[in-house]
Amino acid sequence: MSLIEKCIVTGGAGFIGSNLVERLINENKHVTVVDKDPDRQPFISNYLQLTTFKFLLNDINNVEVSDFDDDIDTVFHLAASADIKESLKDAKLDLENNVNGTHNILEIMRKKDIKNIIFSSSSAIYGETDVIPTPEDLGDIKPISLYGASKLAAEAFITAYCSLYGMKSWMFRFANVVGKNEHRGVIFDFVKKLERNPNELEILGDGKQEKSFFDVSDCVSGLIDIPMMDTNILAEIYNLGILETTKITRLAEIVCDELKLNPKFRYTGGDRGWKGDVPVTILSIEKALNVGWKPKYSGEESIRRTVRYLVEK
Ligand SMILES: NC(=O)c1ccc[n+]([C@@H]2O[C@H](COP(=O)([O-])OP(=O)(O)OC[C@H]3O[C@@H](n4cnc5c(N)ncnc54)[C@H](O)[C@@H]3O)[C@@H](O)[C@H]2O)c1
Incomplete structure (x- = not known):
């Protein structure tokens, strides 16, 4: 049995999420998307008739334990405010969506005993470091945006939940993802x-x-294939991009x-x-290449x- 059979994809109606959902559906996985934006539905509308697909139009801050099916093995957590410029207009946006939202998802996972979380973090957490190319184990991490700060905080919550509650996480710090959708x-x-x-x-x-700038299909292959290749972990971080x-x-x-x-x-x-x-x-990206x-x-x-x-x- 594979690590990923029945999963949640938060932010699954968005750019990267919809490409991820496409591959999961093509591989016959059971997928439930949680996304709050009805305008993004066109990216996933092809799947609405499938018995293996569900769409919850909801905010990750408002979903509850009863919204998630039983026997879910994995949460791909991509829902986030993903635009640095937006957080300049509203300083609470990233805290609410990216930190509090992540915390709510982790709480539901804990209560439902869901074991795996695959998280979309960002290169924005590194800020303006002089260490180039930047490795995952850079000690001196100083984000310069509220977005970068929120992703780093979310990583910290995920790591603590893994340690406390027997979960596993694969956290991916993406470079600029481009492509379809x-x-x-x-x-x-x-x-x-x-x-x-x-x-x-x-x-x-x-x-x-x-x-x-790296292609969304390569990003999706990282999100799905690396957890399958590197299973013996607790809370692992990988950069994803190209050199x-x-x-x-x-x-x-x-x-x-x-x-x-x-x-x-x-x-x-x-x-x-x-x-x-x-x-x-x-x-x-040496670590990801090495697995x-x-x-x-x-x-x-x-x-x-x-x-x-x-x-x-
Ligand atoms: N695109 C990139 O280059 C890039 C780079 C680094 C990290 N990321 C991360 O990858 C993930 C996906 O990014 P994307 O480019 O596909 O962005 P996107 O905006 O297309 O997708 C994000 C989705 O999350 C949903 N969402 C946001 N807040 C939500 C909430 N509170 N509740 C429910 N749904 C919510 C949005 O409606 C959207 O559909 C994000 O976590 C982002 O931070 C993206």
Whole structure:
């Protein structure tokens, strides 16, 4: 019997969650999605008729023990406020969704004796570290956004629950995930701006920000395959991304090349796109590679695939 047979996916109607659900359904797993956003339902509407699929339109802060079926083995916990810029407008958002929400999910797991939690954390927890590529065991962790702080706090709660209540957790700190069902982020932003004005592209910051962009299918393979390959753990943390990085100006050039456009680039200036943005993020992925995970797509391929998806959808 596999580790994952009957699972909950919080945030399963979102970008990464819906790609995860697609693979789980294709592998005949029983899936219950908890998501509060009815606008995201199109990403999962194909599964609503399946007997192996359930959708709970609810906030993770409001779900209760009685909402979850018996015999659930695994919770993929992806529901979160995932936009650093939003937390600049409302300083309680990340605390409520990402910390309190995680705590409620952990409490339900404890009461229902659900043993496995697979969590979507973020490279944002590392803040502006000088240690590049950044390994999971970096001691000096100083987030610079409320989002990064909330993910670090959630990791700490998950770790404590594992130690206290016999659960296991695999926590994944993602780099920038791109691809099918993307509905925000820099590639989405560039494509939408160029649809409005193909002659000029506004680029936030100075364009020298450097990040790794990896395909959502590789992210999903990390979330499912690494827990299957690395079972003898208590609370393990893995970075997920690719080593190849792309500067934002280069990313803009790739987007324009895919769209066959040649706009003038206009920079808003400064070393970052917004407050809380980390200008250079490069994660060490050695740990994930060592357990046998391998991303299929390069950064450039992932960016090009995303542009094609956004144009064709
Ligand atoms: N996309 C990335 O590059 C990236 C990078 C690092 C980490 N992550 C993490 O991966 C996860 C998924 O991100 P995504 O990019 O798919 O974002 P997304 O916004 O598309 O998905 C998040 C989903 O969670 C739901 N949600 C949010 N708060 C909720 C709540 N309180 N109750 C119920 N549902 C709630 C939203 O409705 C949404 O459908 C998040 O935890 C995010 O922090 C994403």
